[in-house]
Amino acid sequence: MDKKVTPYKDSTLGKKEQVTKMFDxxxxxxxxxxxxxxxxxxxxWRKRVVSIVSEKHPAKILDIATGTGDLAINMTKxxxxxxxxxxxxxxxxxxxxxxxxxKNLDGIINMIVGDSxxxxxxxxxxxxxxxxxxxxxxxxxxxxxxxxxxxxxPGGSFVVLETSIPTKTPFKQGYKLYTKFILPAIGKxxxxxxxxxxxxxxxxxxxxxxxxxxxxxxKIGFIGIDNRPQTFGVASIYVxxx
Amino acid sequence: MKIETIHxxxxxxxxxxxxxxxxxxxxxxxxxxxxxxxxxxxRLYPIVKGIPIMSPDEFREFKLERPLVEKWQKHLKGKTFExxxxxxxxxxxx
Numbered sequence: 195m196d197k198k199v200t201p202y203k204d205s206t207l208g209k210k211e212q213v214t215k216m217f218d219x220x221x222x223x224x225x226x227x228x229x230x231x232x233x234x235x236x237x238x239w240r241k242r243v244v245s246i247v248s249e250k251h252p253a254k255i256l257d258i259a260t261g262t263g264d265l266a267i268n269m270t271k272x273x274x275x276x277x278x279x280x281x282x283x284x285x286x287x288x289x290x291x292x293x294x295x296x297k298n299l300d301g302i303i304n305m306i307v308g309d310s311x312x313x314x315x316x317x318x319x320x321x322x323x324x325x326x327x328x329x330x331x332x333x334x335x336x337x338x339x340x341x342x343x344x345x346x347x348p349g350g351s352f353v354v355l356e357t358s359i360p361t362k363t364p365f366k367q368g369y370k371l372y373t374k375f376i377l378p379a380i381g382k383x384x385x386x387x388x389x390x391x392x393x394x395x396x397x398x399x400x401x402x403x404x405x406x407x408x409x410x411x412x413k414i415g416f417i418g419i420d421n422r423p424q425t426f427g428v429a430s431i432y433v434x435x436x
Numbered sequence: 437m438k439i440e441t442i443h444x445x446x447x448x449x450x451x452x453x454x455x456x457x458x459x460x461x462x463x464x465x466x467x468x469x470x471x472x473x474x475x476x477x478x479r480l481y482p483i484v485k486g487i488p489i490m491s492p493d494e495f496r497e498f499k500l501e502r503p504l505v506e507k508w509q510k511h512l513k514g515k516t517f518e519x520x521x522x523x524x525x526x527x528x529x530x
Contacts, residue, residue, distance in 0.1 A: 214495055276441060282491055291487060300466060300486075304437045308490040312448040319444060 210282065210309070210333040216390045217261065218285035236327075239424050239431065240268050243324060243355050246433055248272040250351055252321030256280065258310050258342065259328020263290030265355075266303050269324070277303045280310070310338040315345045322346075326355040330401040339414045346436045352416060353433050358403035360427035369428060373398065403430060437467050437486050445472070448490050452476035457511050462486075471508065478521040480505065493520050 207215070243265065247255065253275050257266040260279030269277050281287050287305045294303050308314055310325075311334055323346050332338035346352055360366045378392045402410065407430075408419045416434035423430050442456055454472040462468055472481040472488065481490045482504055489496060498520065505517040515522045 208494075211494065276438075278441065282495060284487075284489070287487055288485075291485065301438070301464065304441045305487045306437075306445075306490055307487055308448055309492050309495070312492060314445045314448040314488075314490045316444065316446050316451065 208333060209331075210311075213331045213333075214282050216393065217281075217283035219390060235425055236429075239355055239429055240265055240326060242424070242431060243326060243353050244268045244271055246353050246431065247322045247324060247351060250322065252351070254278075254320050254322075256315070256320045256323045256345065258323065258325045259331065260290060260305070261286040261328075263287075263293055263303065263305070265324055265326045266290070266305075267293065267297060267299065270299060270302055272322075274321075275302070278306060279303060280306045280308045280313070282307065282309050311341055313341045313345050317344050318347045319345045320347060320350060322351045322353065324353045324355075327357065329354055329356055329407075330397050335402075335410065336414065339410065343414050343416065343436060348436050350436050351433065352411075352436065353431065354407075355429060355431050356401065356403065356407075357398040358401075358423065358427055358430040359399060361404075362427070365426040365428075369426075407432060437483060437488060439465060439467060442467060442472075442488075445488070445490075447474035447477060447479065449479070449492075450474065450476045454481070457508075459508060459511065471505070471511075473522050478523060480517055480520060480522045496520055 247269065248271070252272060255269050255272065255274045255277045257269060257277065257279045260266045260281050261283070263279050266277050266279035279287070279290060284307045287307055291305050294300060294305070306314065310328070310332055323342050329335065329338070342352060360369045381390065381392070404421055404423070408421055411419050411432065411434045416436060418435040419432070421430050421432045445454055446452065447454060453475045455475060457471050457473075458467055459469040460467075466486060467483055468486050470483045472483070473479070481488055482501055484504065489501070501520075502517060505512070512522065514525065516525050
């Protein structure tokens with residue numbers, strides 16, 4: 195088993211507790227920081243996820259690790275009647291809930307503080323489930339994915355947006371420099387919690403991406419698995435069906 | 437939180453049914469304050485500012501939740517909130 199990548203290396207807390215603490219700490223600046231570290235490209239990637247999910251006209255969507263609710267808010271464009279955003283960080287959800295109320299979307303989007311590995315829904319509840327930049331924070335990846343599989347309706351779509359690592363020169367080298375030196379420095383400008391931003395890039399490097407992630411989805415039982423690298427491979431969109 | 441959504445929730449740990457106590461609602465009938473109790477493990481999940489708190493025990497903060505639940509005392513039907521669960525009070529020892 196690989197060594198676990200956690201936000202606070204000296205902490206004796208479990209990975210999930212550390213990730214919760216980290217996101218509670220950085221929630222206030224999180225949206226602004228995301229725009230800066232990805233040069234705003236994350237907005238484009240989220241739009242692609244919305245367009246993939248829209249293809250099947252889902253009525254009920256669950257967005258896991260919804261954080262400040264960006265993807266859940268974008269998902270209203272699919273025409274879904276009900277969208278639930280779930281996150282373990284109450285601090286992130288509080289920021290998200292404010293955004294939802296400002297946009298007058300309280301009738302469509304509901305938020306729940308909860309754990310992706312222990313979902314409070316009955317089996318076969320959702321037409322589509324999305325996770326953007328969240329699966330790499332799962333403490334037990336297979337348990338989280340199995341819970342997602344359980345609550346997804348047969349034939350429903352599971353769409354994941356996650357950072358990945360470019361495999362081609364020179365993007366591979368450029369990415370390494372960026373995540374090792376530039377990303378933590380930008381993080382420091384936004385937040386005193388430097389270790390939080392170092393974690394964001396280290397956990398991306400350790401996460402099984404591309405074919406490795408496809409294999410895990412397959413093992414859980416998903417079918418029709420496809421991964422689509424985005425922007426030189428710095429992120430990937432995975433699409434699977436139950 | 438919308439009442440239709442609430443009715444579809446179950447206990448995240450044993451997937452048993454939840455019973456809902458509504459305390460405050462907004463003009464659109466969305467629940468702002470209230471709580472669920474699991475019919476199997478008796479865990480109590482508060483709804484705060486319209487958001488249900490359904491995370492594992494180790495992520496919840498008893499110190500923050502207890503004053504809130506105590507405020508709802510009359511809805512607890514004589515039970516006490518301990519270890520995130522709603523339990524019958526212990527008999528007083530002689």
